[in-house]
Amino acid sequence: MSCGTTSSGRDxxxxxxxxxxxxxxxxxxxxxFLVADAAADFDSPTHLAALxxxxxxxxxxxxxxxxxxxxxx
Numbered sequence: 139m140s141c142g143t144t145s146s147g148r149d150x151x152x153x154x155x156x157x158x159x160x161x162x163x164x165x166x167x168x169x170x171f172l173v174a175d176a177a178a179d180f181d182s183p184t185h186l187a188a189l190x191x192x193x194x195x196x197x198x199x200x201x202x203x204x205x206x207x208x209x210x211x
């Protein structure tokens with residue numbers, strides 16, 4: 139696997155549940171999409187802060203319905 143692509147040659151990754159994985163993908167040149175309603179945290183304020191942080195720094199935050207619509211177009 140070279141920097142910026144997965145072993146299958148992809149340069150984008152849809153993630154559920156983990157902001158740290160999103161940051162790790164970004165640091166390896168992968169464009170991460172974090173599915174907000176498939177991720178969780180200790181409480182709602184912490185969850186929202188993590189989503190805002192991800193959106194501002196390392197990934198596109200979306201919801202499951204939009205991710206599915208995009209994949210099925």
